[in-house]
Amino acid sequence: MKRKRKNKDYTAARCEPRLTHLAELHMNYEGNGESIPLHPPDLSLHGMFVNTSTHFPEGAIVILRFRLTRSNLEVQTRGEVRYCLPGIGIGVEFVGIGLEAVRAIEKEIRASSKTRTRKS
DSSP states (O other), X not given: OOOOOOOOOTTSXXXXXXXXXXXXXXXXXXXXXXXXXXEEEEEOSXXXXXXXXXXXXXXXXXXXXXXXXXXXXXXXEEEEEEEEETTTEEEEEEESOOHHHHHHHHHHHHHHHHHHHHHO
């Protein structure tokens, strides 16, 4: 018996704070050395939304390399595509990201949210 797939609502409120500024971001489809054109991401502790017109199937593995703006730490990790919005971008969950990188992202998000709160 075939299961009916529920439509996902990606517009719902986010569960985690997000960071929208990185010094640089590079992404490759695993197994392919070609760099993919990207626009600034939406970064959380567990993954990111990457604006790209390139289509990826759910479950695809990508290689991510990005530099955090404040700490200047370069993060390299694999990511699994969780969803694709054709022509808009992909939601990627980090796979095997190191603890140091997670702590640095968390610190960057906290610092960014404090800056936004002061500007309000």
